[in-house]
Amino acid sequence: MKYFRNFLKKTDDRMLMKMDHYLDIYDRLLKDWRGRNIRFLEIGVYKGGSLRMWRDFFGPNAELTFLDIDPACKTLEIEGTTVEIGDQTDTDFLAKIVEKYGPFDIIVDDGGHKMDQQKTSFRSLWPHLKNNGLYIVEDTHTSYWPGFGGGFRAKGSFIETCKALVDHMHSWYTDQDDIFPFHAAAKQVHSVQFYDSLVIVEKQLKEAPFSISVQNGEVTKSDKILKVRNRKSIF
Numbered sequence: 502m503k504y505f506r507n508f509l510k511k512t513d514d515r516m517l518m519k520m521d522h523y524l525d526i527y528d529r530l531l532k533d534w535r536g537r538n539i540r541f542l543e544i545g546v547y548k549g550g551s552l553r554m555w556r557d558f559f560g561p562n563a564e565l566t567f568l569d570i571d572p573a574c575k576t577l578e579i580e581g582t583t584v585e586i587g588d589q590t591d592t593d594f595l596a597k598i599v600e601k602y603g604p605f606d607i608i609v610d611d612g613g614h615k616m617d618q619q620k621t622s623f624r625s626l627w628p629h630l631k632n633n634g635l636y637i638v639e640d641t642h643t644s645y646w647p648g649f650g651g652g653f654r655a656k657g658s659f660i661e662t663c664k665a666l667v668d669h670m671h672s673w674y675t676d677q678d679d680i681f682p683f684h685a686a687a688k689q690v691h692s693v694q695f696y697d698s699l700v701i702v703e704k705q706l707k708e709a710p711f712s713i714s715v716q717n718g719e720v721t722k723s724d725k726i727l728k729v730r731n732r733k734s735i736f
């Protein structure tokens with residue numbers, strides 16, 4: 502299935518703005534989401550080209566909400582979509598969006614791409630992403646642009662925040678409680694996927710992970726993988 506790649510031929514005069522390689526990633530990553538009755542949120546409308554792309558991908562039963570700071574974007578609403586006007590760093594505005602349209606299965610941040618925008622939206626919206634949902638941030642190369650609050654290994658860039666999330670996700674497993682305590686995100690983050698300019702964080706609510714040993718179809722669970730390092734902040 503090449504829905505996103507093929508969509509390029511189906512575009513009309515409403516401009517779509519994506520990096521070319523996102524289309525193939527979305528075709529692979531989102532194939533099981535096609536036609537599903539989901540709640541979807543995209544930050545960033547611009548000329549409105551992505552509204553029909555997402556609507557036709559998810560189908561008529563999905564609820565699709567779009568946000569933009571530019572009031573002109575309201576006129577780009579099409580059937581089956583809602584466009585709300587506001588700032589992605591305005592936490593009161595985001596709370597109202599969540600109350601009205603959430604919780605969401607998929608969130609795409611294609612807004613202003615500045616560090617405070619990406620981080621504030623992520624912090625505010627992540628708790629309202631459903632279990633097994635995806636949080637997608639586009640154009641994360643801005644993490645390397647000083648004008649956007651980034652820079653190489655810049656403390657507080659969105660990419661650095663996501664690298665820290667990789668540590669949090671693994672915080673079950675070490676004994677260095679003093680420098681690397683258990684982080685609650687470990688119970689929610691299933692994966693942090695880094696692509697060129699795209700970060701995808703997958704949510705999966707879980708209790709402590711465990712190992713299994715299997716013989717003759719008989720499965721034995723073990724929590725030794727956690728206890729082996731004598732992690733004090735979990736037990």
Ligand SMILES: C[S@@+](CC[C@H](N)C(=O)[O-])C[C@H]1O[C@@H](n2cnc3c(N)ncnc32)[C@H](O)[C@@H]1O
Nearest residue numbers: 517518545546547551569570588589611612613
């Ligand atoms: C890259 S464009 C969106 C492109 C669109 N998603 C697409 O796929 O064609 C970025 C949009 O983000 C909006 N934007 C910039 N800063 C914002 C903010 N603080 N809050 C909400 N939207 C913002 C801009 O007005 C612009 O329309």
